[in-house]
Amino acid sequence: MNLANTSVAVIGGAGLIGSHTVDLLTKENVREIVVYDNLTSGKIEFLKKAFSDQRVKFVNGDVGRQDQLDAIIRGADAVVHLAASLLLKCRAEPIAGFDLNVKGTLNVMQSCVDHKVGRLVYASSTSVYGDAIEEPMTEEHPFNNMNMYGATKIASEALLHAYHHEYGLQYVAMRYTNVYGPRQGYAGVYMGVVTRMFDSAERGESPVIFGDGNEAYDLILVDDAARANICALNAESTDRGYNIGTGVKTSLSEVAEMIRELTGCKAPVVYKPRQHSATLVRNRVASTNRASDELGFRSTVALRDGLERLRQWRAANPWAIGLTVTPA
Numbered sequence: 001m002n003l004a005n006t007s008v009a010v011i012g013g014a015g016l017i018g019s020h021t022v023d024l025l026t027k028e029n030v031r032e033i034v035v036y037d038n039l040t041s042g043k044i045e046f047l048k049k050a051f052s053d054q055r056v057k058f059v060n061g062d063v064g065r066q067d068q069l070d071a072i073i074r075g076a077d078a079v080v081h082l083a084a085s086l087l088l089k090c091r092a093e094p095i096a097g098f099d100l101n102v103k104g105t106l107n108v109m110q111s112c113v114d115h116k117v118g119r120l121v122y123a124s125s126t127s128v129y130g131d132a133i134e135e136p137m138t139e140e141h142p143f144n145n146m147n148m149y150g151a152t153k154i155a156s157e158a159l160l161h162a163y164h165h166e167y168g169l170q171y172v173a174m175r176y177t178n179v180y181g182p183r184q185g186y187a188g189v190y191m192g193v194v195t196r197m198f199d200s201a202e203r204g205e206s207p208v209i210f211g212d213g214n215e216a217y218d219l220i221l222v223d224d225a226a227r228a229n230i231c232a233l234n235a236e237s238t239d240r241g242y243n244i245g246t247g248v249k250t251s252l253s254e255v256a257e258m259i260r261e262l263t264g265c266k267a268p269v270v271y272k273p274r275q276h277s278a279t280l281v282r283n284r285v286a287s288t289n290r291a292s293d294e295l296g297f298r299s300t301v302a303l304r305d306g307l308e309r310l311r312q313w314r315a316a317n318p319w320a321i322g323l324t325v326t327p328a
């Protein structure tokens with residue numbers, strides 16, 4: 001859609017991907033950006049830069065509250081919906097995970113239909129595919145998921161598809177791979193490992209890998225993932241899922257070695273018995289062709305450069321990862 005003079009609501013906009021999306025939206029010719037977030041995992045400080053732009057407004061609200069959602073979506077031309085429980089939280093609290101990830105998304109969808117929102121960009125995940133059966137994983141890859149989190153994303157995509165056909169909802173589903181970068185903490189089961197490896201390496205201690213280190217993922221820098229959301233807002237395609245990754249697979253051993261090199265850590269990587277459950281993905285790499293062809297999106301930042309950005313951000317913002325108490 002043409003974003004000129006539009007109002008865009010970003011639900012979950014104080015989180016990792018959301019806050020970067022808001023930063024990039026301030027570079028677009030939009031009229032207003034409304035961030036809607038209950039700050040359970042997001043941080044208001046992540047919006048500090050964005051708040052210097054008068055068009056950015058913050059509303060503290062919950063996707064479980066249809067009345068609150070309606071109040072902000074009523075005036076929106078487009079919505080980016082990112083609020084969700086991540087994998088470990090969904091596993092620990094499946095009913096709450098369903099309520100937030102599925103019912104919450106349904107609330108957003110209903111509000112978008114009721115208020116004739118022109119475009120909804122939904123944060124899905126490559127978790128829908130589970131472990132790779134074929135590589136690279138195209139959008140036609142079977143839904144081989146085995147965990148609660150992935151199930152909530154599959155359910156939400158099924159509901160979006162139905163809402164498109166029944167009620168004319170215009171949407172795209174963004175299947176991000178593993179998103180890392182500035183503002184990341186410990187919450188993500190896969191990228192939390194990266195945070196902990198940095199913690200150890202910066203203290204000069206061995207980064208620890210549980211398993212043989214051969215688990216391999218497609219890591220995309222959050223700036224790139226956020227830019228994909230902007231591409232998706234600007235595009236016209238609808239009722240479609242898109243992989244948002246780099247197409248490059250990197251093993252945890254390789255990630256650990258890069259972190260040692262970037263931090264100057266001399267201690268070797270230590271391998272300990274795997275603790276991961278069988279429902280976690282051990283092998284993932286996305287095909288990037290559809291996003292490139294239809295959204296005009298390609299990732300631009302190589303992993304080493306992205307990890308260096310993360311290292312610099314951690315050094316400048318130790319409070320954000322709990323290493324000190326207050327923001328500088």
Ligand SMILES: NC(=O)c1ccc[n+]([C@@H]2O[C@H](COP(=O)([O-])OP(=O)(O)OC[C@H]3O[C@@H](n4cnc5c(N)ncnc54)[C@H](O)[C@@H]3O)[C@@H](O)[C@H]2O)c1
Nearest residue numbers: 012014015016017038039040041042062063083084123179
């Ligand atoms: N980070 C990744 O690697 C990754 C990969 C694939 C998909 N995703 C998806 O992308 C989306 C964003 O992920 P993220 O890493 O930025 O997570 P995040 O936890 O940093 O962001 C989620 C945001 O939603 C907010 N939120 C949570 N519950 C809410 C509620 N009930 N009402 C309103 N706001 C609420 C949180 O406060 C937070 O700001 C999620 O839907 C996630 O499933 C993330």
